[in-house]
Amino acid sequence: FIFLDMQLPEINGLSFLKALDIKPKAIITTAYREYAIEAFEVAVSDFLLKPFSYDRFLKAVMRIEDSVSSTVINNNEFFVYADKTFHRINKNDMLYIKAEVDYVQISCLETKLLVQDSLNNWEEKLNKDNFIRIHRSYLINFSKIDKVEGNMVYINDVRLPLGKTYKKKFLELIKN
Numbered sequence: 001f002i003f004l005d006m007q008l009p010e011i012n013g014l015s016f017l018k019a020l021d022i023k024p025k026a027i028i029t030t031a032y033r034e035y036a037i038e039a040f041e042v043a044v045s046d047f048l049l050k051p052f053s054y055d056r057f058l059k060a061v062m063r064i065e066d067s068v069s070s071t072v073i074n075n076n077e078f079f080v081y082a083d084k085t086f087h088r089i090n091k092n093d094m095l096y097i098k099a100e101v102d103y104v105q106i107s108c109l110e111t112k113l114l115v116q117d118s119l120n121n122w123e124e125k126l127n128k129d130n131f132i133r134i135h136r137s138y139l140i141n142f143s144k145i146d147k148v149e150g151n152m153v154y155i156n157d158v159r160l161p162l163g164k165t166y167k168k169k170f171l172e173l174i175k176n
Helices: 013-019 033-041 054-067 119-126 164-175
Strands: 002-005 026-030 046-049 070-072 077-082 085-090 094-100 103-108 112-116 131-135 138-141 147-149 152-155 158-161
Touching: 002 013, 013 026, 013 033, 026 033, 026 054, 033 046, 046 054, 077 112, 094 119, 094 158, 119 131, 119 138, 131 158, 131 164, 138 152, 138 158
Parallel strands: 002 026, 026 046
Antiparallel strands: 070 077, 077 085, 094 103, 094 138, 103 112, 131 138, 147 152, 152 158
């Protein structure tokens, strides 16, 4: 992860972050509060307004530590950190992932885990693994779909909304 100041010599910190192919966890440090909304839209981990206290600094670092949510074992399995425990998950057992403010709820065949992370991070991790975004709050395992009815996707008797933004791409995928 990186600490990133907004005032860099030739570019601002958010522009620098957006230009990176692989996005690190970032904590923005600045004296300008007007950058806060834009910073969180880029999914930074935290925003420290100068001058900040040691306690506030420590809280930001701990948020990064807690957000290191998964460690890949192989192509189908990884460990997820939730409730101060590392849980082994097989991608094939995953049904869907739901955004929950600063967390995601990973619903599997046998369990549900609440992990501090973003849905965007999980979408990047799983984009080549049969997972598709169907709503701003839902990422699903395409192979676990039972049926699609109107604007609802059913997985294991759970109704999940199909958002307008994602519907066209989703329906094209189903038709192919």
